[in-house]
Amino acid sequence: MRIIIKPIITEKMTAITEKMPERYAFRVSPDANKIEIKNAVEAMYNVKVESVNTMNYDGKRKSRYTKSGLLRGKQSSFKKAVITLKKGDTIDFFGNI
Numbered sequence: 344m345r346i347i348i349k350p351i352i353t354e355k356m357t358a359i360t361e362k363m364p365e366r367y368a369f370r371v372s373p374d375a376n377k378i379e380i381k382n383a384v385e386a387m388y389n390v391k392v393e394s395v396n397t398m399n400y401d402g403k404r405k406s407r408y409t410k411s412g413l414l415r416g417k418q419s420s421f422k423k424a425v426i427t428l429k430k431g432d433t434i435d436f437f438g439n440i
Contacts, residue, residue, distance in 0.1 A: 346383040347380070348370045350370075350434075356368045363427075365427055365428040365432065366426070366428075367425070368425050368426070369424050370423055371423070380395050384426055390432040392427070395425070396424065396425045397422060397425075399420070400422070403417070
């Protein structure tokens with residue numbers, strides 16, 4: 344089972360990381376718990392995790408008007424985890440680009 348899906352790199356998360364350099368956010372599997380997320384981050388990035396906060400987001404209904412008519416759909420639901428690392432540890436997402 345793949346626990347960490349992808350890191351979340353948005354303007355809001357970048358601003359939080361600049362204020363608190365040891366905080367990072369990841370999109371994770373909906374059935375993963377905090378202990379599994381902690382172990383996965385520690386194994387993948389070789390850092391020490393202090394705490395894990397998780398949030399479940401519901402999917403939103405979306406619709407848009409097009410030339411051919413009204414299109415309706417649904418944005419998928421997801422789970423987000425905010426990781427706090429031990430002081431001095433950092434994760435470099437753009438190091439291998």
